Amino acid sequence: MSGGARDPGRSVTSRVLAILGAFDAAHPRLTLTEIAGRSGMALSTVHRLVAELESWRAVRRGDDGRYRVGRLIWELGRLAPDPLQEIARPWLQDLFAGTGENVHLAVRDGIEVRYVDSVYGTRDVPIVPRGGRLPMHPTAAGKALLAHEPAWFVTSYLSRPLERPTPHTIVEPGRLARDLAQVRLRGYATAHEEMTLGSCSAGAPVLVDGRPVAAVGVVLPSRRVRELRRLADPLLAAADGIAAAYRAAVAPP
Numbered sequence: 001m002s003g004g005a006r007d008p009g010r011s012v013t014s015r016v017l018a019i020l021g022a023f024d025a026a027h028p029r030l031t032l033t034e035i036a037g038r039s040g041m042a043l044s045t046v047h048r049l050v051a052e053l054e055s056w057r058a059v060r061r062g063d064d065g066r067y068r069v070g071r072l073i074w075e076l077g078r079l080a081p082d083p084l085q086e087i088a089r090p091w092l093q094d095l096f097a098g099t100g101e102n103v104h105l106a107v108r109d110g111i112e113v114r115y116v117d118s119v120y121g122t123r124d125v126p127i128v129p130r131g132g133r134l135p136m137h138p139t140a141a142g143k144a145l146l147a148h149e150p151a152w153f154v155t156s157y158l159s160r161p162l163e164r165p166t167p168h169t170i171v172e173p174g175r176l177a178r179d180l181a182q183v184r185l186r187g188y189a190t191a192h193e194e195m196t197l198g199s200c201s202a203g204a205p206v207l208v209d210g211r212p213v214a215a216v217g218v219v220l221p222s223r224r225v226r227e228l229r230r231l232a233d234p235l236l237a238a239a240d241g242i243a244a245a246y247r248a249a250v251a252p253p
Helices: 012-021 032-039 043-055 071-077 083-099 140-146 151-159 173-186 222-250
Strands: 059-061 067-069 102-109 112-119 133-135 189-192 199-208 211-221
Touching: 012 032, 012 043, 032 043, 043 059, 083 102, 083 112, 083 211, 083 222, 102 140, 112 140, 140 173, 140 189, 140 199, 140 211, 151 173, 189 222, 199 222, 211 222
Parallel strands: none
Antiparallel strands: 059 067, 102 112, 102 211, 112 133, 189 199, 199 211
């Protein structure tokens, strides 16, 4: 791909990654103008690079004129080894089989939570697609991770303006800090219509030597929010099982 001279401080690679990084779970389809805004680049640069990415099947243009990540990215992603996902998969399957509920595995990625795997059936609740990213504080999996991050990270996270996807999202720093303290106390997090109206969730951290390497979550329709408590024990058991298996897999011989 040929670069441009308008932004000599950024390499072509960084520009391409910025374009691909503009897409996330909350923004799966974007116009060229939206891509330019979210990537911080000039529209003319975005237009040229997106055209080349489209020719490589890295993005594709829909009938509505909006772009989304293309099949090439999905194909390349499948080649990346993910030992955590391989280790966790049997536990996710057992949790799904034992509860009948949609479950997922998530990790922290910067200040977001990224969903790396899920097992689901025909339940009428949305599941974030693999690779999807969401803010940490409105999601149970995100809270489970955030609650066990170092104090400096939590302080930094709470000091910034927090997204409010729904009227129920907790965005007040003091209130959110108290919620995270409760997560640490009881071992799991809950979220009731904080990310999406109509759904609720619970999440438990996968702790390895006190460090949160992932979180296991379960999603229910909001009308069944009272059932989250009965799911806490199998959720915690799955998280502990993944942690033990992960610790054994990465331990030095």
